[in-house]
Structure formats: structure tokens, C-alpha cells
Amino acid sequence: MExxxxxxDQxxxxxxxxxxxxxKKKKASEIILKLLLGPILVLIRLPLILIFALLLVLYHSIFIHLLVVNSFKRVVTLFNHLVCLRVILFLMGFYKFKTSFKILSKEGSNKSPPPKMNxxxxxxxxxTSPVDYIYMTYLMSPIFSKQYISTKDSSQTKVLLSPLSFFQTIKAAFSLDYSIPVQGDDTELAKHHDQKLKVISLIQSSFDEHKGPLCVFFEGAKTNGYGFLQAEESLIQDIAEVQEKYRRExxxxxxxxxxxxxFSPINTTRNPFLHFILLLTNFSNELKVSxxxxxxQDTTQTGPLDIKQYKESIYSFYESSGIKKMQVxxxxxxxxxxYWQNSQSKQYIEEIKKRE
Structure with missing residues (x-):
């Protein structure tokens, strides 16, 4: 639309x-089918989803605090998420996942099953979707984070990550979230949240307390999947330095x-709760994961990848899947x-009609 x-992207x-x-125009057959079957699917699925969601809430509110040993807590959390979230995904119509993993083992061979990252x-x-949070939690129970980005000097943009608790993750999933701009340097960044950390601090905490891998939605925003946004360079730089230190992929x-x-799982503008209900009206949904x-380090050299090579290694993976790299x-x-929210308001639409 003009x-x-x-x-x-220019x-x-x-x-x-x-x-x-x-x-996309709605087909008459699709509308009729949704009107007939949609409410029935929602009435069946939603109560069951709420039951398993309640089990997760009870675990993270009460039972997790009874587990003292961090390594044991991690095992129990993984099992809890594996069972409850797989059922929730099933009830949402994700009956199976098409997966393709190319993760190197310590011996250098490819692993075909889903990677069990510690x-x-x-x-x-x-x-692109709130389902991203659910699937990644089901798969590996990671630490999610929110990006806080200093905008004082565009040539030296800095990124700090704020780790999200289980309940903050739910809030993030049901919101049209994006990175938080902060006017100022590291000192100003730190004032805007209780806990903002560099990547290396989060990874060290992950090691010490057995919290699981760190998951970063690097684009800093939701997209519609037709293109991907490039990460802030300082974030990639921090990740590369941490990777070199800990020698992990x-x-x-x-x-x-x-x-x-x-009724797509992809959502960039719609009210997240309305989107979730509409998603439940689909008999089945499909998620392809690679x-x-x-x-x-560079396999042809002895030293680590430079920042340009590192970014290209990441971005080429998406481009090979047919997703275009954006400059926005x-x-x-x-x-x-x-602008979208303003342009969808009744007042804006009436003004446009008057002009026409």
C-alpha cells in the first residue's frame, strides 16, 4: 500500500x-468454514490450553522455589516445559514440526536431531510470531532477553540485554515488542531497568546458575518473514567475543x-490476544524450523572470524532460505x-474519505 x-526497504x-x-482476499468458503468450525475449536482448545498454562504458572510461582540445586532445577524445568508446552502447541494446531538442523558436534560431525543446548x-x-517464544521454550527453555539500545551516538550504538523472567516472557510474547531506545550512554542505559547486562555477563550467569542457553531475537523487532532486519553491530561484536572466549558455537x-x-501465526500489527484467538480457529498450523x-573460528584459518565474516555467516543462512536482507x-x-495505529483509527479514515 502506498x-x-x-x-x-529502499x-x-x-x-x-x-x-x-x-x-489477500478472503475466500467465501474459508469464511463459512471459519464461522462454522472456528468457535467450536476455540471452545474446545482454549480451556485445555488455560489448564496447562496454569500448571506452568504454578510451577514458576511456587514449586521452582522449592528446588535448591540449580542443576536439578534445570532438569525439572526442562521436563515441565517439554510436556506442558508441547501439549499447548498441539492444541494450537502445531501437530508436528518440519526441522532441519546442522549443528556441529565436538567431533565435527553434523547432528540431525534437535540440538540439546545447555x-x-x-x-x-x-x-515473526508469539509462537516463537513458545516453541523455543519448549525446545530448550532458554533465557530470553530484551534489547536496550543507546541512541546518543549512532556511530557508536551500544546494546545491553535485560534477561526476562518467565512472566516477563509471557508479557513479551503477547505484545508487539521491539527494542527499547535509550537516549544516552551505558550509564543512562543502566538506569532504565533493574538488570541490564552485557552478553558476557548473561552467559557467565547462565554457566554459574544452570539457567540454559541465551536466546536473542537479534532483529530487535517482529517482521512478516519476507525479509530479516540486521542486528546492531555492537551486539554481534559482543556475541563474537563471548563465543571466542567460551569456545561454543x-x-x-x-x-x-x-x-x-x-489467520496466520505471523503477527506484526494485530492485537496479540485477538491474534491468539484467531490462531486457534485454524485446524492445523505449520512451523518449519532450521x-x-x-x-x-574460520575453518580455513587459525584465528577467529572477523566481524564482517561473522555477520555474513549469520545472514547468509537466512538468505539461503529465500529471506532477503533488509536495510531498515x-x-x-x-x-x-x-503510524499504523493512527492510520487505522476512525478519525484518520474519515479524513481520508473527505479528501477523496
Whole structure:
């Protein structure tokens, strides 16, 4: 749409923030089927989902505090998430996942099953849907984080990560979240939240307390999956330095939803709770997951990858899947959301009609 063209990537012409269904017409058969079966599916699924969600809440509110040994707590948490979240995903219509993993083992051979990443690993992933949080928690129970980015000097942008608790993760999943800009340097960044840490501090905490891998949605915003946003360079630099120190692979995930209809799991603009209910009206949903390990050093050299090689290793993985690299950033998503919400208001629509 013309009025949103200014938020599109200037090189590809793609707007990675527009709803995937914007230019798709609803089929009469689809509407009738949704009207007949949709409410029934919601009435069956929603109470069951709430039961298992309540079990998760009880565990994280009460029982987790009764477990003293961190390593044992990690095992119990993994089992709890594995069971409850797999049932929730099943009830949401994700009956199975198409997966493709290329993670190097210590011996250098490829692993085909899902990687069981422990504390100290860093996971980077694209972000298009609230289901991303559910699936990644089901798979590995990671530490999620929110990006706080200093904007005082655009040439020296710095990123700090704020670890999210279980309940903060739920809040993030049910919001149109993006990175938080902060006017100032590291000192100003630290004032805006109780706990903002550099990547190395989070990884050290992950090791010491057996909290699981660190998962970062590196784009800093949600997209519609037609393109991916590039990460802040300082974030990539920090991750590369941490990886070199701990000698662990960084694992890059590509989470891809094939449904591009009005009921797609992908959501960049819609009210998150309404989106969740509409998602339950789908009889089935599909998620394709692929992952690749980024080595901590160049296999043709003895030294570590430089920052340019490191970024290309990450971005080429997505480009090989047909996802185009965007020049726009999370800042445009923030502006786009403001403009979208204003342009969808009744007052704005009435003004446009008067002009026409």
C-alpha cells in the first residue's frame, strides 16, 4: 500500500512490517468454514490450553522455589516445559514440526536431531510470531532477553540485554515488542531497568546458575518473514567475543510459518490476544524450523572470524532460505507501529474519505 511505502526497504522494495494478509482476499468458503468450525475449536482448545498454562504458572510461582540445586532445577524445568508446552502447541494446531538442523558436534560431525543446548550457548533467531517464544521454550527453555539500545551516538550504538523472567516472557510474547531506545550512554542505559547486562555477563550467569542457553531475537523487532532486519553491530561484536572466549558455537535458528492468510501465526500489527484467538480457529498450523551452528573460528584459518565474516555467516543462512536482507531497522518498526495505529483509527479514515 502506498501510504506505507516510506517504511519499505529502499533496495528490495519490501516492507517487512506489513501484515502478511494485507493484500489477500478472503475466500467465501474459508469464511463459512471459519464461522462454522472456528468457535467450536476455540471452545474446545482454549480451556485445555488455560489448564496447562496454569500448571506452568504454578510451577514458576511456587514449586521452582522449592528446588535448591540449580542443576536439578534445570532438569525439572526442562521436563515441565517439554510436556506442558508441547501439549499447548498441539492444541494450537502445531501437530508436528518440519526441522532441519546442522549443528556441529565436538567431533565435527553434523547432528540431525534437535540440538540439546545447555547453559552457555547463544541462540540467535528471527522473530515473526508469539509462537516463537513458545516453541523455543519448549525446545530448550532458554533465557530470553530484551534489547536496550543507546541512541546518543549512532556511530557508536551500544546494546545491553535485560534477561526476562518467565512472566516477563509471557508479557513479551503477547505484545508487539521491539527494542527499547535509550537516549544516552551505558550509564543512562543502566538506569532504565533493574538488570541490564552485557552478553558476557548473561552467559557467565547462565554457566554459574544452570539457567540454559541465551536466546536473542537479534532483529530487535517482529517482521512478516519476507525479509530479516540486521542486528546492531555492537551486539554481534559482543556475541563474537563471548563465543571466542567460551569456545561454543552460536546457533542460528530460522522459524518459518507457511500460512500467509488472515489467520496466520505471523503477527506484526494485530492485537496479540485477538491474534491468539484467531490462531486457534485454524485446524492445523505449520512451523518449519532450521538451525545452523556458526563456528567460533574460520575453518580455513587459525584465528577467529572477523566481524564482517561473522555477520555474513549469520545472514547468509537466512538468505539461503529465500529471506532477503533488509536495510531498515527496528527503529522503522517502532515508527511504523505508531503510524499504523493512527492510520487505522476512525478519525484518520474519515479524513481520508473527505479528501477523496
Amino acid at each position: 501510504k506505507y511505502r516510506r517504511f519499505a 533496495f528490495t522494495g519490501i516492507n517487512p512490517f506489513l501484515p502478511v494478509f494485507l493484500n 547453559s552457555g550457548f547463544i541462540v540467535l533467531a528471527n522473530h 552460536v546457533v542460528v535458528f530460522n522459524l518459518k510459518y507457511t500460512d500467509k492468510s488472515h 538451525a545452523k551452528g556458526i563456528p567460533f 531497522t527496528w527503529r522503522e518498526y517502532q515508527k511504523f507501529l505508531d
